[in-house]
Amino acid sequence: MIAVVLLLWHQSKGCGACWVEEKAALLDIKASFSVPGTPWKLNWDNGDDCCRWQGVTCDSVDGRITGLDLSESTDFTSRLLNATLFLPFRELHNLSLSANYFNCCISASGFESWSSLSMLEALDLRQNNFNDSNIESLVRISSLKTLLISQNQLLNVLQIKQLSALNLEVLDLSGNKISGVISDMGDWPFLKALSLRGNLLNGTLPMEDLISLVYLSLSGNQLEGLLLLSSFSNHSKLKILELSSQIGNFQVEAEFQNANPSFQLGGLELPNCNLNNGTFPSFLSNQHELYYLDLSHNQLRGPFPIWLVQNNKNMLNLNLRNNSFTGPLVMPPQGNSNLSWFDASQNMLSGALPSDIHIKNPQFIIT
Numbered sequence: 001m002i003a004v005v006l007l008l009w010h011q012s013k014g015c016g017a018c019w020v021e022e023k024a025a026l027l028d029i030k031a032s033f034s035v036p037g038t039p040w041k042l043n044w045d046n047g048d049d050c051c052r053w054q055g056v057t058c059d060s061v062d063g064r065i066t067g068l069d070l071s072e073s074t075d076f077t078s079r080l081l082n083a084t085l086f087l088p089f090r091e092l093h094n095l096s097l098s099a100n101y102f103n104c105c106i107s108a109s110g111f112e113s114w115s116s117l118s119m120l121e122a123l124d125l126r127q128n129n130f131n132d133s134n135i136e137s138l139v140r141i142s143s144l145k146t147l148l149i150s151q152n153q154l155l156n157v158l159q160i161k162q163l164s165a166l167n168l169e170v171l172d173l174s175g176n177k178i179s180g181v182i183s184d185m186g187d188w189p190f191l192k193a194l195s196l197r198g199n200l201l202n203g204t205l206p207m208e209d210l211i212s213l214v215y216l217s218l219s220g221n222q223l224e225g226l227l228l229l230s231s232f233s234n235h236s237k238l239k240i241l242e243l244s245s246q247i248g249n250f251q252v253e254a255e256f257q258n259a260n261p262s263f264q265l266g267g268l269e270l271p272n273c274n275l276n277n278g279t280f281p282s283f284l285s286n287q288h289e290l291y292y293l294d295l296s297h298n299q300l301r302g303p304f305p306i307w308l309v310q311n312n313k314n315m316l317n318l319n320l321r322n323n324s325f326t327g328p329l330v331m332p333p334q335g336n337s338n339l340s341w342f343d344a345s346q347n348m349l350s351g352a353l354p355s356d357i358h359i360k361n362p363q364f365i366i367t
C-alpha cells in the first residue's frame, strides 16, 4: 500500500519538485497568454522543475504552487481572460495578473469559478480592463483578504459595495472612475488598508466603522463639505492618512478638543484642504514618526514650523508650499540627513538663507 502511494506520488510529482498537472496547467497558461510570433516574457526555460520558473512559488513541503506572478506577461493589447486556466492550482494563495489589460472573461469562464480556489487570499488585478459586471463574480471568492484592482474600468460605488461581503483587509480601488457617495460603500470591519485615490467620489466615510485602519487614501476625489480629523481620534493603528479634493469647497478641521489623537502617523497628506481655516494644527506638535508630510496650498499662518523636522527625525519629504508662513527660515543646527525633499516656496519668508543650502541639499525648493 505504502509502495503504491509512493509510486503515485512519484508519478504525479515528476522528477523535480513540481506537480505534473500543475506544470501542464502552466504550459496551458503560457499558450493562452502568449502573443503569436513573440517569445514568452517569463523565464520558464530553466529545467523541468516548474517551481523554479520565473513568477512561480511553491509550498516547500508538498511542492504545490502557492504563488503565481504573471504581471506584465502579455503585450498590452486588451484580450479576454480564461479564468478556468487557474483551477488546477488548488493551493494557490497569491495571484498577480497586473498590467495585462485583460477583459473578463471568455464565455462561461468568469471569476466565479475561482470560488473553488479555497486558499486564494491575495489577488492583484491592477491595470486591467475589468469592469463593474465582474464585481459580482469576485465576491464568490470567499477566501480573499487582499484585492488590488486599481486602474481598471470600475464606475459605480453601488457595485463596489458588494465587495463588503468579503472579509477584505486590503482593498485598492485607486485610479478608476468610481462615482457616488463614499458612505454607500457598506461595512468593512476587517479593513486595514483602503485606497480610493483618484476616483470621483463625494460625501465622507463613516469612520467609526473603520477602527482597524492603518492606511487610508481618499486623495483626488470630489469630497465636499467639512471633514473633522477628530473623527479619527480613536484610530490608534492609523499610520497613513491622505485626503484632498479636486473641487474647491472641501474643508478639513484638525482640532482635537480634549485629548491628543491616539495615532502616531508616518505619512500625512492634506494639500489644498482649507485646513483649519489657516490655523496651524496643534496636534502635529505631538507627532514624532512622520516621514512625509504635505500641507501645501492651505493658507496656513504663523512662523515657519521648522520644528517639524526636529520633532520627526525620520522626515524624508516635507511640502509646505503655498502657505502664509512668515519669518526667517532657520534650519536646525544639527541638520537632518534624512530630509531629502523639502519645499518651502510661495510663503512670506524673510531674511537670508544659509548660503550652502542648495549645495548640501539640491532637492530643497525654498524661494
Ligand SMILES: *[C@@H]1O[C@H](CO)[C@@H](O)[C@H](O)[C@H]1NC(C)=O
Pocket: 028, 082, 084, 085, 106, 109
Ligand atoms: C479555457 O481553459 C480551459 C482549461 O485549460 C480549456 O479547457 C478551455 O478550452 C479554454 N477555453 C478557451 C475558449 O480557450
Ligand SMILES: *[C@@H]1O[C@H](CO)[C@@H](O)[C@H](O)[C@H]1NC(C)=O
Pocket: 057, 066, 067, 093, 094, 122, 146
Ligand atoms: C502573498 O501576498 C502577501 C501579501 O499580499 C505576502 O505577504 C506574502 O508573502 C505572499 N505570499 C507568497 C507565497 O507569495
Ligand SMILES: *[C@@H]1O[C@H](CO)[C@@H](O)[C@H](O)[C@H]1NC(C)=O
Pocket: 103, 104, 105, 131, 132, 133
Ligand atoms: C464589462 O466587460 C465585458 C467584457 O469586455 C463586456 O462584455 C461588458 O459589456 C462590460 N460591462 C460593462 C457594465 O461595462
Ligand SMILES: *[C@@H]1O[C@H](CO)[C@@H](O)[C@H](O)[C@H]1NC(C)=O
Pocket: 179, 180, 181, 202, 203, 224
Ligand atoms: C454625489 O455624486 C452623485 C453623482 O455621482 C450626485 O448624484 C450626488 O448629488 C452627490 N452628492 C453630494 C452630497 O454632493
Ligand SMILES: *[C@@H]1O[C@H](CO)[C@@H](O)[C@H](O)[C@H]1NC(C)=O
Pocket: 208, 230, 231, 232, 233, 234
Ligand atoms: C473615542 O472613544 C471615547 C472613549 O470610548 C469616546 O468617548 C469617543 O466618543 C470616541 N470618539 C470618536 C470620535 O469615536
Ligand SMILES: *[C@@H]1O[C@H](CO)[C@@H](O)[C@H](O)[C@H]1NC(C)=O
Pocket: 226, 251, 252, 253, 276, 277
Ligand atoms: C472657516 O471660516 C468660515 C468663514 O469664517 C466659517 O464659515 C467656517 O465655519 C470655518 N470653518 C472651520 C472649520 O472653522
Ligand SMILES: *[C@@H]1O[C@H](CO)[C@@H](O)[C@H](O)[C@H]1NC(C)=O
Pocket: 272, 297, 298, 299, 322
Ligand atoms: C495656493 O493655494 C490656494 C489655496 O489655499 C489656491 O487657491 C491657489 O491656487 C494656490 N496657488 C498656487 C500658485 O498654487
Ligand SMILES: *[C@@H]1O[C@H](CO)[C@@H](O)[C@H](O)[C@H]1NC(C)=O
Pocket: 313, 314, 335, 336, 337, 338
Ligand atoms: C534618520 O532616521 C533614522 C531612523 O530611520 C534615525 O535613527 C536617525 O537619527 C535620523 N537621522 C537624523 C540625522 O536625524
